[in-house]
Amino acid sequence: MSETYDPANIFAKILRGEIPSHRLHEDETAIVIMDVMPQSKGHCLVIPKAPSRNLLDVSDQTLVSIMPLVSRLARAAKAAFSADGVQIVQFNEAPAGQTVFHLHFHVSPRYAGVDLVPHSGKMADGAMLAEQADAIRAALRST
Amino acid sequence: MSETYDPANIFAKILRGEIPSHRLHEDETAIVIMDVMPQSKGHCLVIPKAPSRNLLDVSDQTLVSIMPLVSRLARAAKAAFSADGVQIVQFNEAPAGQTVFHLHFHVSPRYAGVDLVPHSGKMADGAMLAEQADAIRAALRST
Numbered sequence: 001m002s003e004t005y006d007p008a009n010i011f012a013k014i015l016r017g018e019i020p021s022h023r024l025h026e027d028e029t030a031i032v033i034m035d036v037m038p039q040s041k042g043h044c045l046v047i048p049k050a051p052s053r054n055l056l057d058v059s060d061q062t063l064v065s066i067m068p069l070v071s072r073l074a075r076a077a078k079a080a081f082s083a084d085g086v087q088i089v090q091f092n093e094a095p096a097g098q099t100v101f102h103l104h105f106h107v108s109p110r111y112a113g114v115d116l117v118p119h120s121g122k123m124a125d126g127a128m129l130a131e132q133a134d135a136i137r138a139a140l141r142s143t
Numbered sequence: 144m145s146e147t148y149d150p151a152n153i154f155a156k157i158l159r160g161e162i163p164s165h166r167l168h169e170d171e172t173a174i175v176i177m178d179v180m181p182q183s184k185g186h187c188l189v190i191p192k193a194p195s196r197n198l199l200d201v202s203d204q205t206l207v208s209i210m211p212l213v214s215r216l217a218r219a220a221k222a223a224f225s226a227d228g229v230q231i232v233q234f235n236e237a238p239a240g241q242t243v244f245h246l247h248f249h250v251s252p253r254y255a256g257v258d259l260v261p262h263s264g265k266m267a268d269g270a271m272l273a274e275q276a277d278a279i280r281a282a283l284r285s286t
Contacts, residue, residue, distance in 0.1 A: 068203040070198070074235060085240075086199070086235040086239055089233075090230075091230055093253075095226075097230060
């Protein structure tokens with residue numbers, strides 16, 4: 001392991017409540033938040049509470065504890081927006097596309113004929129994200 | 144669930160030994176094979192033995208059983224090729240990019256400054272894939 005976990009990363013701050021997020025689910029092991037730079041309608045993130053940088057240093061216990069939530073969220077996000085599919089992506093280290101160094105899984109609903117939006121660096125409208133978070137919350141309750 | 148599992152898919156045939164693959168690992172719950180249309184050097188796939196179409200219909204038990212192998216393989220593939228990162232992708236349904244309808248996780252080593260190769264539909268050289276499979280096997284033994 002060449003890299004170490006830095007507790008000053010933005011997801012650690014969100015987990016500690018130091019900065020706000022559109023949090024649509026929380027349980028003992030993880031939170032789910034909206035990605036503030038969504039690549040598709042309903043793009044959200046599963047973030048384990050236990051600290052790890054990514055898949056290269058995560059414990060099996062932490063990884064295994066969050067995966068049922070990833071699949072449940074995939075189903076819920078697809079249902080919430082009548083999406084045609086769902087893409088799961090998880091990046092390890094910057095050359096692979098990782099920008100926040102606390103393990104997270106991207107859950108991006110996909111729509112037929114609609115490409116993913118490239119990362120623009122622009123934050124999405126907060127009211128829109130709040131509305132999408134509500135729709136996924138409702139779908140999670142019925143999945 | 145709108146879609147059902149079709150046991151005639153190519154990964155089911157590979158699991159049954161009906162068609163060949165570059166198999167670099169097998170245990171009780173999963174196999175690992177080289178992707179024959181690799182998007183990066185060392186691109187391989189984790190395929191559970193239990194049938195499911197994707198994350199939308201998989202059982203928690205099957206999903207949880209293969210994830211430690213996904214992270215172990217990420218570490219091994221990174222080490223085998225001195226990669227700079229690893230990308231994990233999992234597609235659900237065709238509009239999200241899924242082409243074989245048996246659950247699988249893509250593990251793609253990433254290299255600084257090197258983009259992923261777009262899917263060309265062309266099979267990679269078999270000798271090259273066999274060599275890469277050997278390198279990952281060796282790395283798995285020491286991780």
